[in-house]
Amino acid sequence: MKTTTRHLLSLVATAAFVTFAFGSLKPSPEEEKKRAQEQLDNRAVYDDWVKKVGAAYSLVAGMNLAGSPDKACDGPALLKLAKEDYQLRLPTVYGPYLARFASSNPADWKEDKGPWAFLTESTFRGHFEKHASARDAYALDGTARMIKNDWQKFRFLIVLWPEDESANRLPKITDTRTFDSGSFKGWVLLLDPIDKNVACQKRIFVENGETVSSNESFTKNPQKAVQNDFENRFEAAIEGALPPQVKSTNNMGALLK
Amino acid sequence: MRRSRWEKRNTRGGFFLAHVALPLVAGAALYLLARPTSLVLFRWAEMAGFEASVARARDATHGLLPLLPGFVRLSLPNALWVYALSSLLSALWDHRATAASLPWLALGPALGAGFELGQAFGFVPGTFDPVDLALVLAASALALRVPFGRPTLASIRPTP
Numbered sequence: 372m373k374t375t376t377r378h379l380l381s382l383v384a385t386a387a388f389v390t391f392a393f394g395s396l397k398p399s400p401e402e403e404k405k406r407a408q409e410q411l412d413n414r415a416v417y418d419d420w421v422k423k424v425g426a427a428y429s430l431v432a433g434m435n436l437a438g439s440p441d442k443a444c445d446g447p448a449l450l451k452l453a454k455e456d457y458q459l460r461l462p463t464v465y466g467p468y469l470a471r472f473a474s475s476n477p478a479d480w481k482e483d484k485g486p487w488a489f490l491t492e493s494t495f496r497g498h499f500e501k502h503a504s505a506r507d508a509y510a511l512d513g514t515a516r517m518i519k520n521d522w523q524k525f526r527f528l529i530v531l532w533p534e535d536e537s538a539n540r541l542p543k544i545t546d547t548r549t550f551d552s553g554s555f556k557g558w559v560l561l562l563d564p565i566d567k568n569v570a571c572q573k574r575i576f577v578e579n580g581e582t583v584s585s586n587e588s589f590t591k592n593p594q595k596a597v598q599n600d601f602e603n604r605f606e607a608a609i610e611g612a613l614p615p616q617v618k619s620t621n622n623m624g625a626l627l628k
Numbered sequence: 629m630r631r632s633r634w635e636k637r638n639t640r641g642g643f644f645l646a647h648v649a650l651p652l653v654a655g656a657a658l659y660l661l662a663r664p665t666s667l668v669l670f671r672w673a674e675m676a677g678f679e680a681s682v683a684r685a686r687d688a689t690h691g692l693l694p695l696l697p698g699f700v701r702l703s704l705p706n707a708l709w710v711y712a713l714s715s716l717l718s719a720l721w722d723h724r725a726t727a728a729s730l731p732w733l734a735l736g737p738a739l740g741a742g743f744e745l746g747q748a749f750g751f752v753p754g755t756f757d758p759v760d761l762a763l764v765l766a767a768s769a770l771a772l773r774v775p776f777g778r779p780t781l782a783s784i785r786p787t788p
Contacts, residue, residue, distance in 0.1 A: 377729075378732075394667065397666060
């Protein structure tokens with residue numbers, strides 16, 4: 372390498388490092404003040420929405436869903452309520468997951484390791500695995516932005532409410548070529564935390580097909596194959612329960628994969 | 629031509645990764661995980677689309693980083709920056725201290741120490757900490773141990 376080239380590269384390297392060092396600088400006092408205010412506003416958004424979801428959850432938990440009939444979703448009316456023109460993209464949430472929103476005990480905010488965790492959209496799940504008091508303020512800011520830009524903006528949550536948690540079960544391989552079908556009896560609810568009500572509800576019953584065929588995964592991992600089949604059917608049941616204007620953002624099934 | 633053990637261990641790519649990229653990433657990670665989020669680096673991370681990843685990482689390490697010794701959180705990132713810069717400049721000059729390379733080799737320690745001393749004399753914003761200065765000097769010595777320390781075959785090779 373020529374000496375001139377070495378000088379040039381050294382200059383470029385030093386300039387890049389010095390630029391990088393500017394990253395450690397504090398912003399101007401005005402900018403810092405603005406950020407601090409933003410953080411306070413975000414925290415207020417977070418607290419308010421969590422409270423509303425908690426109240427909406429308590430409402431559903433106190434309802435006697437068993438005896439209540441389906442209530443059809445009015446797609447255009449939902450769009451109007453959410454002030455959207457074309458489509459609502461909503462997260463799915465497993466009903467019992469929402470219990471934490473109504474709890475003041477930080478210990479209730481934990482990772483969902485239960486068998487039905489896949490019903491809660493992973494992004495949504497990730498944002499509420501810890502109580503606000505145990506979270507980093509910057510991360511909480513991110514959650515508040517998600518609330519503002521997505522969950523509050525689209526207003527509703529697709530809640531999958533079990534009729535009897537203990538009676539529902541995931542599919543299970545029993546032998547090399549047989550399995551016990553998964554079974555979920557419950558409801559698809561469109562929960563409106565803003566107005567604290569259930570906008571619409573439909574009873575669903577999801578189970579595996581009589582046979583499950585899979586190209587590779589069955590021989591490699593039969594449990595995964597029957598689980599995939601169950602999740603695909605779950606996704607189809609959710610899609611079927613919602614009007615065309617409402618789409619789930621959970622990619623558990625094959626439709627969105 | 630025979631190569632010293634040090635040279636064999638340090639291929640160009642491997643050297644860059646271990647002595648430049650890794651310290652730089654480690655220093656940036658300490659900043660992003662353990663420092664106030666008002667720093668400019670956070671705006672850069674947001675502009676680059678890493679906001680969610682940084683938030684997740686801060687959430688995951690929340691409560692753990694305060695357990696680290698203060699000098700790791702507060703002084704080590706600067707020392708790692710000086711180490712990476714000095715290592716890179718040393719590599720660009722084949723780890724040889726010559727009349728042409730000397731000013732560049734001195735630049736890393738000069739910038740690092742100058743920044744700290746500037747704080748002591750009030751030219752640079754921030755609070756002077758002797759631990760910062762000591763770590764910066766130690767990092768410089770470590771990075772420049774080859775050109776200024778034990779001579780390698782490369783350094784005694786006659787300059788063409």
